[in-house]
Amino acid sequence: VTDRYVVLALVYPAPLYAAGVALATLGGSAAVAAAAFVAVAAFGTVVALGGIDDATLLAVGRGGVLISLLGTVVVGIRFGSAWFAPAAGLLLGVPFLWLDRLAREGASPAGRVLALQLTFLVGLIALVAAGSPSLAGGRTGAEGFLRACGEVVLLQLRGLTSLLAGHATSALPLAARYDPVFVALAALAMLGWLVDALAIRTGRGESLPWAPPHLVGAPSDADLPPELATLRPGQLAALASRTRPEIPYGVVPAGFGALVAAAAALGLLVVVAGIAGPYAVAGLVVGAAVATGAVVAVLSRRLKPVGDLAG
Amino acid sequence: MESSRVVLTPLGSSALGGGLVALLIGLLTLNLLLLVLPAAVIAFTAVEVLAFDRRTRGLRPEWFRWQRSENSAEVPIDGVGSMAIDVEIREPRAFYAEVFDPQPGSFEVVAGDPRLLTWWTGPGVVRLAYVYRPRERGTFRVGPTVVVAHDSFGLASRTTKLEDRWEVTVVPPLSVAEAAATRPYASQGPGELARRRPGRSSEFRSLREYDLADDAREIVWRRSTADRLYVRQHETEAHPEILVVLDTGRDGRLGMPGKEGLECGVLAAAMIAGEGLRRSESTGLLVFDDRPREYVPPSRGAETADRLTAALARARLAPVGFDPAGAIVEAVQRLRAPAAIVLVTTLPSPTAGLRPAVGALRAKGHALFLLAPEVRALYPAPGDALADRALAFALEPVRSAASRCAEVFREAGTEVAFYDPPIAPDHVGTLFERIALEAGGA
Numbered sequence: 201v202t203d204r205y206v207v208l209a210l211v212y213p214a215p216l217y218a219a220g221v222a223l224a225t226l227g228g229s230a231a232v233a234a235a236a237f238v239a240v241a242a243f244g245t246v247v248a249l250g251g252i253d254d255a256t257l258l259a260v261g262r263g264g265v266l267i268s269l270l271g272t273v274v275v276g277i278r279f280g281s282a283w284f285a286p287a288a289g290l291l292l293g294v295p296f297l298w299l300d301r302l303a304r305e306g307a308s309p310a311g312r313v314l315a316l317q318l319t320f321l322v323g324l325i326a327l328v329a330a331g332s333p334s335l336a337g338g339r340t341g342a343e344g345f346l347r348a349c350g351e352v353v354l355l356q357l358r359g360l361t362s363l364l365a366g367h368a369t370s371a372l373p374l375a376a377r378y379d380p381v382f383v384a385l386a387a388l389a390m391l392g393w394l395v396d397a398l399a400i401r402t403g404r405g406e407s408l409p410w411a412p413p414h415l416v417g418a419p420s421d422a423d424l425p426p427e428l429a430t431l432r433p434g435q436l437a438a439l440a441s442r443t444r445p446e447i448p449y450g451v452v453p454a455g456f457g458a459l460v461a462a463a464a465a466l467g468l469l470v471v472v473a474g475i476a477g478p479y480a481v482a483g484l485v486v487g488a489a490v491a492t493g494a495v496v497a498v499l500s501r502r503l504k505p506v507g508d509l510a511g
Numbered sequence: 512m513e514s515s516r517v518v519l520t521p522l523g524s525s526a527l528g529g530g531l532v533a534l535l536i537g538l539l540t541l542n543l544l545l546l547v548l549p550a551a552v553i554a555f556t557a558v559e560v561l562a563f564d565r566r567t568r569g570l571r572p573e574w575f576r577w578q579r580s581e582n583s584a585e586v587p588i589d590g591v592g593s594m595a596i597d598v599e600i601r602e603p604r605a606f607y608a609e610v611f612d613p614q615p616g617s618f619e620v621v622a623g624d625p626r627l628l629t630w631w632t633g634p635g636v637v638r639l640a641y642v643y644r645p646r647e648r649g650t651f652r653v654g655p656t657v658v659v660a661h662d663s664f665g666l667a668s669r670t671t672k673l674e675d676r677w678e679v680t681v682v683p684p685l686s687v688a689e690a691a692a693t694r695p696y697a698s699q700g701p702g703e704l705a706r707r708r709p710g711r712s713s714e715f716r717s718l719r720e721y722d723l724a725d726d727a728r729e730i731v732w733r734r735s736t737a738d739r740l741y742v743r744q745h746e747t748e749a750h751p752e753i754l755v756v757l758d759t760g761r762d763g764r765l766g767m768p769g770k771e772g773l774e775c776g777v778l779a780a781a782m783i784a785g786e787g788l789r790r791s792e793s794t795g796l797l798v799f800d801d802r803p804r805e806y807v808p809p810s811r812g813a814e815t816a817d818r819l820t821a822a823l824a825r826a827r828l829a830p831v832g833f834d835p836a837g838a839i840v841e842a843v844q845r846l847r848a849p850a851a852i853v854l855v856t857t858l859p860s861p862t863a864g865l866r867p868a869v870g871a872l873r874a875k876g877h878a879l880f881l882l883a884p885e886v887r888a889l890y891p892a893p894g895d896a897l898a899d900r901a902l903a904f905a906l907e908p909v910r911s912a913a914s915r916c917a918e919v920f921r922e923a924g925t926e927v928a929f930y931d932p933p934i935a936p937d938h939v940g941t942l943f944e945r946i947a948l949e950a951g952g953a
Contacts, residue, residue, distance in 0.1 A: 213899060265791070267896060276636075278774060278827075307527070308521075308525040309522055309525045309526035309529050309552075310524070310525040310526065310529025310532070311525075311529070312530050313526070313529035313530060313532075313533045313548065313549070313552050314528070314529055314533060314536075316548060316549055317533040317536050317537070317545060317549070318536075320544060320545050320548070321540065321545060322528070322542065322892075324542060324544065324545065335618070340731065341532075341916055356539070356540065357539075360539065360541075371725065372541055374540040374541065374542050374544075375540065375541040375542055377542065378542075378543075378544065379818070382542060385854065386544055390547075390548060390551070393548075396524075397552075397555070397664070398664065399664070400663050401522075401664065401665040401668070402520075402607075402609065402628070402661045402664070402665050402668070403520025403521065403522050403661065403665045403668055404520075404668070405522070405665060406628065408607050408628055408630075408661065408663065409628060409629060409630060410630075410855060425591070425621045425622060425642075425644075425908070426568055427591040427621070427640060427642075427644065428589065428591065428622060430590055430591060430593065431593050431642065432593075434580075434581045434831050435581045435583075435593035435595070435642075437581075438580065438581040438593070438595035438638065438640045439593065439622060439623050439640045439641070441638060441640070442595070442623055442624070442627075442638050442639060442640035442641075443627055443629065443637045443638045444627070444629075445627065445629045445630075446629045446630050446631075447630055448605070448630040448632075451605060453630075455559055455562075455663030457558065457559075457562050457665075458555050458556075458558040458562060459555065461554060461555070461558035462551050462554040462555035462558065465551070465554035466547055466550055466551055466798035468549065469546065470543065470547070471552050473543045477543075480543070480546075481538070481541060481546070484534070484550055485534075485538070485547055487550075487553075487554075488530075488531065488534055488549070488550070491553050491554065491556075491557035491558075492531065492557065494557060494561055495519070495527060495556070495560050497555050498517055498560060498561060498564045499516070499517060499518070499519055501516055501517075505629065
């Protein structure tokens with residue numbers, strides 16, 4: 201079992217659960233929607249397992265799903281509700297199109313975070329829409345689900361606009377919806393994200409020594425070239441006594457502090473959110489701004505003479 | 512001296528950027544579930560970068576003591592060189608470090624590693640040691656050694672350079688000193704090239720007709736007429752000097768990689784120079800393409816051997832054609848005493864201006880010898896008859912042009928010899944016999 205399978209095993213349950221809950225509300229159109237969902241999820245899984253590496257093919261696949269989603273919605277509006285079933289399935293499968301980012305070696309951190317965030321977003325919208333039949337405007341099945349999804353997004357945006365204008369609003373359908381199972385599965389998915397985020401490596405993605413050499417493969421002098429016979433004894437001795445990679449034995453590895461700090465920040469966020477939600481959001485925004493500003497300040501620090509640094 | 516700054520790696524900037532965009536998405540939902548992930552990413556990235564900055568602040572060469580040891584200064588192109596550097600960190604810091612000793616692209620590391628990724632706790636010593644195989648002659652610079660401090664998750668780094676450059680000269684497979692130390696040629700002993708021959712000294716020998724290359728002060732006006740001018744010819748007792756003229760023109764690229772015409776010429780030049788020095792002759796070198804590139808005046812001794820080897824090591828293929836007439840004129844201008852000029856070339860071409868140049872050379876008491884590899888021998892025989900014939904057919908125009916040019920050299924009074932590369936000691940012995948004969952016959 202490779203890291204790739206572990207990551208997928210941790211990440212997949214959340215979107216599968218959200219899709220399952222939504223499909224269960226679709227009634228007669230569930231079968232067609234499920235077929236469309238399975239097709240998209242299968243494509244995403246093949247990509248995540250490394251079955252498709254060609255960038256053009258990937259772009260065509262992803263673009264095809266998105267165009268099909270829009271197309272079926274438009275055709276459904278024009279010609280009848282039967283077309284909404286595949287559209288609902290495609291919508292629920294959208295997160296799987298990018299979940300390969302979490303499993304694939306060399307994917308950017310931004311790509312991983314955004315893929316996971318998209319998964320959470322689509323899952324949340326689907327759960328809210330599935331759990332709010334009143335938003336379907338009297339429609340049922342796939343059509344009602346899609347309509348409810350649209351309503352959820354519109355209401356959320358209106359609510360935000362109103363909030364930014366300084367008016368109190370209670371119409372934020374996404375803000376206070378917590379499905380305990382989805383939350384638990386989302387936490388599991390974040391563990392999958394951590395598998396890569398906590399990899400000990402250089403900025404070029406090269407592994408740094410962290411485990412005893414026998415676990416990571418010790419360098420060997422077994423195949424030294426015959427020309428070495430021409431070297432002086434001192435040169436051979438220097439070669440033999442060269443330093444091998446060492447691991448941080450008996451010390452708390454660098455980076456542990458960042459993990460603790462991140463965990464503390466999350467804990468604080470959750471606690472404050474539990475006591476006073478709006479303050480948590482404001483605190484998060486201010487904290488993110490301060491953290492980003494501090495990083496920018498460090499990066500833009502002008503080179504200083506040694507004497508200044510000593511002070 | 513300044514401290515280096517922290518650099519956010521692509522992973523770091525991507526993590527921070529991704530976290531901020533994810534935060535924006537989370538703020539659109541105002542759902543704690545979608546705020547947790549960006550909060551974690553931003554907090555983790557920011558704290559890690561700031562902690563790394565604090566841990567490595569002030570990283571600069573003063574943190575370290577370093578010393579190169581057991582390093583090769585001169586490496587034969589068919590051998591290997593060794594490089595070792597000890598770097599000691601004096602600061603009581605601990606971080607992931609990448610220690611790297613940059614070397615030229617023509618060095619192939621065959622053992623050890625010029626790069627080390629390790630957890631480094633100060634104070635502690637790291638030793639880099641590696642063995643490399645050079646692919647190209649010349650003088651190359653190794654270093655400065657670079658120390659990069661990495662944070663544990665690839666988000667940031669900080670770099671400093673340790674000024675410990677080292678110069679390596681990649682010399683021909685046989686140095687001039689080595690060639691001089693061997694005695695493979697039984698034909699001549701040291702000093703046997705010494706002959707009485709025309710030259711400038713006080714002892715009068717005869718008169719001869721004035722040549723444009725002659726010094727006007729030697730004209731004997733009393734014997735000269737309005738139509739003919741005569742100059743004094745003196746007799747000298749001297750060791751003739753040897754000047755090897757190495758052609759580095761573009762034809763030197765002919766041949767198989769690593770065994771091109773230029774490499775054959777460099778080896779031949781080293782052997783000829785070595786044999787000259789072994790015979791206690793003053794030996795020099797002129798490296799020439801369409802202009803002089805390097806000149807080592809003829810002299811004797813171990814120091815000269817080293818200078819010749821270094822000059823041969825620096826001989827590089829030029830993108831222009833060789834100008835033999837220009838090389839001869841240049842050699843004649845630089846020489847102060849009668850010499851045997853050995854033109855080591857790949858292809859004897861072109862020949863424009865050759866006759867007057869050789870005439871001037873002979874008038875000064877010099878003798879010219881041309882040594883070139885057999886064109887066909889620069890390429891190994893493919894092995895089957897058809898391929899052999901195809902190769903011979905392809906090379907025929909080059910070979911015949913070389914033969915024609917060689918004929919022009921001969922007509923101009925030059926001794927021309929071809930050899931199968933790499934040049935054999937016998938060829939060098941024969942060449943020196945010819946030089947001795949020429950010196951004796953003059």
